[in-house]
Amino acid sequence: MRNNEMGLLGGHGARVMKQIVLTFLFLTALFLIPGTGTPLQTVSADSNCATSSPPSGSYNVTLCFGSLPNNLNGDVAINMTVSVTQLNPKVQSILFTLNNNYLLTDYQSPYVFALPTTHFVDGSYTLSASALMRDGYNTEPTAITLNFSNGVSSPPVNRNKFTPALGSPRANGSPLVVAAVGEALSQLGELAAVRELAPRIRAAPSPVLRMALSVAVADLLGEPGEFYGILGREHRTPGGEVDRMLRELRREIRNFESGNAAGDKRDLIGVTQQVQVLFEEARFAECSAVLHALASRLAILRWGDATPPVSPNTSGFCKDPRFGAGLWLLDVLQHSGPETGDNAPDAVDILVGLYFVHRRGLKA
Numbered sequence: 047m048r049n050n051e052m053g054l055l056g057g058h059g060a061r062v063m064k065q066i067v068l069t070f071l072f073l074t075a076l077f078l079i080p081g082t083g084t085p086l087q088t089v090s091a092d093s094n095c096a097t098s099s100p101p102s103g104s105y106n107v108t109l110c111f112g113s114l115p116n117n118l119n120g121d122v123a124i125n126m127t128v129s130v131t132q133l134n135p136k137v138q139s140i141l142f143t144l145n146n147n148y149l150l151t152d153y154q155s156p157y158v159f160a161l162p163t164t165h166f167v168d169g170s171y172t173l174s175a176s177a178l179m180r181d182g183y184n185t186e187p188t189a190i191t192l193n194f195s196n197g198v199s200s201p202p203v204n205r206n207k208f209t210p211a212l213g214s215p216r217a218n219g220s221p222l223v224v225a226a227v228g229e230a231l232s233q234l235g236e237l238a239a240v241r242e243l244a245p246r247i248r249a250a251p252s253p254v255l256r257m258a259l260s261v262a263v264a265d266l267l268g269e270p271g272e273f274y275g276i277l278g279r280e281h282r283t284p285g286g287e288v289d290r291m292l293r294e295l296r297r298e299i300r301n302f303e304s305g306n307a308a309g310d311k312r313d314l315i316g317v318t319q320q321v322q323v324l325f326e327e328a329r330f331a332e333c334s335a336v337l338h339a340l341a342s343r344l345a346i347l348r349w350g351d352a353t354p355p356v357s358p359n360t361s362g363f364c365k366d367p368r369f370g371a372g373l374w375l376l377d378v379l380q381h382s383g384p385e386t387g388d389n390a391p392d393a394v395d396i397l398v399g400l401y402f403v404h405r406r407g408l409k410a
Contacts, residue, residue, distance in 0.1 A: 096188030
């Protein structure tokens with residue numbers, strides 16, 4: 047079953063047919079709107095395209111709507127194609143709106159859905175779409191004008207009724223159970239859960255569950271509830287939270303009292319700049335390795351040369367077990383795979399790692 051998130055169509059309460067993912071943790075439900083019996087109109091050759099690129103200019107993303115007849119009736123197949131000028135980053139999701147009202151989010155290609163035009167008053171509508179890339183970049187939208195012609199002159203009444211299913215018990219170890227337990231453990235501050243949750247992030251079968259596990263791990267390493275806000279702000283303004291956290295970390299490095307360590311401080315500030323460049327260029331595997339090195343050097347600056355050697359097995363590292371757990375997580379990330387592999391780190395992974403370094407690097 048595809049992972050799609052449903053929304054209300056326009057202002058009339060009708061719902062589009064696609065799988066709905068309820069974030070965060072517990073339920074997944076499917077809303078169905080009965081068809082009208084009108085044959086499905088299909089899309090022909092691609093048209094109505096828009097191309098944009100991130101501030102770095104490292105790649106271009108082109109979004110294209112398929113062309114449609116001038117007048118639409120019944121259920122209409124909407125087709126969106128996406129092309130990127132390099133292998134990475136990949137598309138995370140496509141957001142569709144109708145007359146600037148949220149329509150649906152599609153997480154998996156092919157990006158095709160049925161739009162029931164009989165659920166709207168006849169007239170002209172603007173269908174828009176934009177892509178969220180795996181590095182956090184939001185593309186410029188592309189739009190197409192649709193003319194609905196079904197003889198509908200007043201807003202249709204939605205007479206559908208929804209009865210939630212009781213569902214079935216989840217087996218131990220299932221992704222939903224792991225995400226729910228991870229959230230509970232993060233609220234309790236159970237640090238040992240990091241070792242259980244971190245490896246499961248990469249195996250999560252959907253973006254929503256993967257995000258839930260990432261938030262739970264970040265809550266354990268930092269302050270409960272804080273990372274979710276950071277994630278939302280970074281989604282709205284790509285690169286903004288990364289820049290803020292790195293600027294604050296540089297200020298802390300400059301102000302940290304550590305005897306005769308001026309040269310080390312200059313080197314550390316240079317490493318933070320390298321992290322920012324790698325993140326902006328979506329080189330997340332390299333970025334995770336540099337983050338691990340940065341955290342290790344911050345530990346030496348903070349606790350001195352007598353700091354015990356760092357290894358993935360030292361979650362009780364030094365005087366701060368939380369710091370040791372975060373260092374272990376960064377080690378897992380830097381060994382998770384190359385830039386192009388299925389297990390390669392993504393933007394959210396780096397945000398979790400950077401949040402840990404920012405929150406725990408030089409703070410007591």
